[in-house]
Amino acid sequence: MKLSKYFVPTLKEVPNDAVVASHVLMLRTGMVRMLSAGIYSFLPLGYRVIKKVSEIIREEMDAIGGQEFHLPGLSPREIWEETGRVEAFGDILFQIKNRDYVLAPTHEEIMTYHARNVMKSYKDMPQIWYQIQTKFRNEPRPRSGVIRGRQFLMKDAYSFDTSYENLDQSYGLHDKAYRKIFDRCGIKYFVVGASSGAMGGTGSEEFMVQSDAGEDTVGYCENCGYAANIEVAASRIDVKKRDEVSSDVKEIYTPNIKSIDELCGFLNIDETQTAKSRVVINDGKPVLVLMLGNEEVNETKLESILSGNVRPAHPEELVEISGAEAGSIGPIGFKHRIVADLRLKDANNLFSGANKTDYHFGGIDLLRDVPSIEYYDLRSVQSGEGCTRCGSNLAVFSAIELGHIFKLGTKYSEAMGANFLDENGEAHPIIMGSYGIGVDRVVACFIEQNHDDKGIVWNKTLAPFDVHLIALNMKKEDVVKNAESIYSKLIEEGLEVLYDDREAQAGFKFNDADLLGMPLQIVVGEKKLKENKVELKVRKTNERFDVDVNNIFEKVKELLM
RNA sequence: CGGGGUGUAGCGCAGCCCGGUUAGCGCGCUUCGUUCGGGACGAAGAGGUCGGGAGUUCGAAUCUCCCCACCCCGACCA
Structure with missing residues (x-):
């Protein structure tokens, strides 16, 4: 290709709107141009790279028996009503104004639509169907260029099996194929294990790339490969040691002391001698959440433990519930459910709120004074803490999700009536899996990992x-x-x-x-x-x-x- | 959706606070000449609804109000 005739509008200066390296470089090299927030056109040079990534994906998908489809981006809204996902997606789902169509944000429903009434026998399976298609999601806040857009290219695959054992096989094939794809692209990635999430299903893995531009936070162990989303990650961390002698509970006047820092300063104690209280309302009932010192509650962990709806209590509610204002709330005398982080297990000689404004208690012995307390892992792991598997130091950093493989089960086949007959003539819902790769994210992540101050450093595989x-x-x-x-x-x-x-x-x-x-x-x-x-x-x-x-x-x- | 910020030539910006010629600067673009191994030089040019609308004023890029777009932080995120 002769550059004199080739449309490659390079930029000498850094475009004002770009912040992350891949975004800056994709604009500067003339790979992409923005049309609207989160909507990018791929120019000839950028599209060459997209095609290279797509081709690698295609080869590896075909190698595990995948069959390529090309589904429409438009689909009738009623098909999404069948699975309740119009409501589930909410505002994320683009809806067409002048006809009852939506722009597909993913294609479970559409693939299931094609499977039902066609794959009627156990003999028809297994099947792996995939496509490389544009997805549409009305993201409230697009960012980082192509990394989070309202329109993006995704390889999505769906497996159809007759049993969970067979699903495991299909899932395993995808797991291997994904590793090959990312290896061939030359991307440094790691795999984060299941956080089953709202999609339902029995297992999932996320393929992640470390990047400051990422929107997920993960804990990762370089030594053994343990990786988990911060929402579920665990670490080895010492519980607060129980002192040999428990002192008596004593009330202390602490005027205007609201925070743990202030309390420590006022009493001249260390924050590990204190327990912080937070009150949440769980399905209408108050729950006291106790953390050691100043540690933050991990909302996801809390929600999965409490189940149901969880929200922070309003200031007015606090007084009604505990008798004290925020800053003076504590476990002793609290008349509702109390959950505490594991680090506080059976701790004694603690300082915490007295449930009386401007007073704290010292000498709290949770074992002696708060017998109904329940302990759970409620905190977020932090860099440097021990890996639960091997004890090495965990790193905590942000990451970009490049791919996700998912054992769906029968959620969609049941909702949409996609059944097959087994050897005995009995009907069962098809057992499905779904597997996605963000194609433009692969390109962006590669650039994130392979650039210097002069520009992009392509490898032979992805270079235009x-x-x-x-x-x-x-x-x-x-x-x-x-x-x-x-x-x-x-x-x-x-x-x-x-x-x-x-x-x-x-x-x-x-x-x-x-x-x-x-x-x-x-x-x-x-x-x-x-x-x-x-x-x-x-x-x-x-x-x-x-x-x-x-x-x-x-x-x-x-x-x- | 909450907080902060920006919108002036293709790109990067100044001017706005304190209203008053023909709205500037750098890069890029066109033409001519010189130059030619790490973003050259000279000369002559082209290019603007100052994000949109309404208002105040003799007069608005500049002041007021409304709207829109985009960026950053947060919330959200199959």
Whole structure:
């Protein structure tokens, strides 16, 4: 491809609206342009990369017996009513104004629609159906460029099986295929285990990439590979040790002391001697949540323990429930359910609120004074805490979800009446799995992981072109002649070549080449042509080789391997 | 949806507080000439509903009100 004719609008300056590296670089390299918030057009260069990722996905999906579909983006709303997901998605679901259609945010319903009444026999299964399609979600807040958009490209696959054992197999095939896909793309990822979530089902894994642009927080153990969403992650952490002697409960006057920090300062104690109280309303009933010192409650853990609806109590409610204002609430004398974090298990000599405004108790012995207390893991793990599996230090960081594999079970087949007959002629709902990969996220994540201050550093697998050929001075006949012949020769050999044949300064071309980041650059200039040589530069390592014009292809092949 | 911010040429910005010529600057773009291995130089040009609407005023990019778009933080997130 000749750059003089190719639509690659590169940007020298950093666009104002972009913050994360991949977003900045995708704009600067002319891979994408924004049309509207969270809606991006892929330009020719960017689309080449999308196609490369898609092709890898396609190959690996086909290798596990997947069959590619191309489903519509539009679908009648009533099909989503069948599974109750119009309500479940709520405002996320785009609805068409002048006809009762929605823009599909995912395709479980549509695939199930095609399966029902067609896959009627156990003999028809297993099946793996997939597609690479645009999804539409009315995200309240699109961000980070292509990483969270209102419209994005997703590979979604669905498996149909007759038993949970067979589902496990289909699931396992996807797990392997996904690892191959991300390995081939050259992405550093890790796998986070089940957090079954609102989708229902029996198991799931998320394929994650560490990135500050990510929206999930995970705990990860480099040593053993343990990885879990912060919402469920556990760690080895000491419980507060029980003192040998429990002192008596004593009431302390603590005027205007509201926070744990203030309490510690006022009494000159350490925060590990205190228990913080939070009151929530769980399905209309108050619950006191006790944490050691200043530790924050992990909302997800709390909600899964309490089940049902959980919300913080209003300030007026607090007085009514506990008799005290926020800051003076504690376990002793609290007349409702009390749950405490495990670190407080059987602790004594604690300071906490006295349920009387401006008073705290000291010498609290939870074992002695609060017999009805229940203990759970309620805190979020933090970096540096011990891995529960191997004891090494856990790292906590944010991450981007690249893929998700999910054992759906029969949620959709039951709701939509997709049944099959087994060997005995009995009807059962089809057992399904669903498996997604964010294709544009793969591209963005690769760039997040592979760039420097000059631009993108592609590998051969995903690079839009293998070679970036630069003719330094288009006014010199010798340079043009040699560049043209190298260009044809490499194309003949099956390489993808981007040829910078523009009338421009050398520095301009070098910088564009580094920005666009093809793995290998070939520089054709007067200076080295005098010795019948051209320069090859490896983008990643910045290594340079002077190569005889007649040996270019061999050296290119060697360097690209 | 809550908090903060921005909107002026393709891109990056100044001007606005304190209303008053023809709305500027850098990059990019067009033409000509010079230059040609790390974002060149000279000369001449083109390019603007100052986000939109209403208002105040003799006069609005500038003041007031409403709306819209976009960004950041939070909430939300199959």
